[in-house]
Amino acid sequence: MNRKQLVEQIRKKKSVLCVGLDTDIEKIPSFLLEKEDPVFEFNKAIIDATHKYTVAYKPNIAFYEALGVKGWQSLEKTINYLNENYPEVFTIADAKRGDIGNTSARYAKAFFEELSFDSITVAPYMGSDSVKPFTGFKNKWVILLALTSNPGAFDFQTQNRGNSDEMLFEKVLEESKKWGDKEDMMYVVGATKADYMRKVRNVVPENFLLVPGVGAQGGSLSEVMENGLGKEPNLLINSSRGVIYASNEEDFAEIAGKKAKALQQEMAPYIK
Template sequence: MTSAELFNQIKAKKSFLCIGLDTDIQKIPRQLLDTTDPIFAFNKEIIDATHDLAVAYKPNLAFYESLGVNGWNSLEKTVNYIRYNYPDLFIIADAKRGDIGNTSNLYARAFFDAMDFDAVTVAPYMGEDSVTPFFTYVGKWVILLALTSNKGADDFQYMTENNEKLFERVIKTSAKWGNEDNMMYVVGATRAEMLADIRKIIPNHFLLVPGVGAQGGSLEEVAKNGLNKQCGLLVNSSRQIIYAGKDEKFAEKAREAALEVRDEMAGLLEKYL
């Protein structure tokens, strides 16, 4: 999927919502535990209830890996279900991989060949040769960690040398590895005030923005500082949507929560684009 195709989805749905499928077996409604695959059953209902409001879904792999083989099976069934029923949706593997080239080749094969994700999150710490193997897959994306929303981001990401913060150096250097049709960046919503400065470095790249909702990030601030002419944003919301309801009407409640976010996004697109 190209950035233009992604933007067309955003315009059609008036939404730049990415729903995080952080599906915790300990938090899903109890009635699903009697099904043959509770994780997939939960994901399926969430996806069916929200697919027309979102442009992307982002399974966080830790929630699936923690269940061993059964979790991987649930993940594969989830991706296949989206591919078959809603093929225009963008699917992100939130894996945060990053290793030497040989290993990255196999990570890329796993997520792009075996699992057919559109994108994978990648950590930049090991440098160019740990990232470039992912670019060998045409139509697939690297989403590089740049400025994260967690408290620990202050430990390293804001370190400054010659008036340049470390996350700025990461963006400036890595932007030469890919292009606007195969590389995005993670920028946390709780750091929304930095988006304007980041846009000066990469005005045309898409940004994946977590931290809206349960983590307290402001969607208004993200849009004001981060939107570009092609929107250029995928804003992720996970817990606020998928756990909006805890009983048999959980999917209905998830839709209501997603609709509230989508409607706000529609207004922001009209306001700033």
């Protein structure tokens, strides 16, 4: 999916909602465990109930890897279902990959070509040669970890560099502008770091930001919209647990749809 298509979808739905499919087999409704593939059945129901209000879906790959071969099969069914039934929706492989060049090239092939995701999250710590193999794929995106929502982010990401006032995450943003542009590079910026959002936008005003941490992690949706949304609606706000686990009963999908609608309605006034 290219940038124009993503922006058009955001404006049409008046939403920047990304639903995280962090599907934990220990948390899904127990009656689904009787199904042949409970993880896929859960995902399918969530997708069908929320797609009207959602512009992106983000399976967290760890939840699928933890189930071995069956988990990978569930993931493949999920991405195929999205691509076949809701091709207008942006898909994110939340894999947080990043390794030496030839390894990153294989990760890129796995998620872009074999699984047909639109994008993948990538860790920048190993530098340019670990990130560049993910670039150059037509209509595919790198989503670089810049300023994450976890408490440990303060261990390194916000530390000043030497005698400079520049923080490490600002250096990552600045350096990575050499690796991609607003057409193929996004950044992860945690909603729990909303007060840093302006610093991020000073460096990358036009790039899309993927913002996790709204809801269960305590991030403020209104603060993110006010500080992170550019002139073009170049923002994706992720909600996982707050949507997909809003109910553990047979009405889980219906309640997830209501939660997604409520978030969309909160976003809509900000989107012109």
